[in-house]
Amino acid sequence: MWILFVVSSICGSIVGYLCTKLEKIGFILIGGLGGVMVGMFLYTAFLHYISNSKLLLYIIAGILAVIGGVLGMMIQRLFYFK
16 A cells, blocks of 8 residues: 555656646646546446447547647647746
8 A cells, every 4th residue: 555655656746847847748748647537537437338348448548648638738838828
C-alpha cells in the first residue's frame, strides 16, 4: 500500500514539475490524461457490453488521449496569454 502511495506521489510530482516548467507540454499532458479518463468512462459505462476485450479499452483510450492532447494544445494557444 505504501509503495503505491510513494510511486503515485513521485509520478504526480514529476508531472506537476513538467506542467509548471514546460507549459505547452503540460497542457498536452493534461488534455491527454483527460482523454484517457473519458475513454475509460465510455468503456466502463457502455462499450464493455459490445466487447469485453481489453484491446478495445486500450484502442479507445489511446485515440481519445491523442484527441485530448490536441484539444489541450488548442486551448493553450487560444486562451493562455503570457
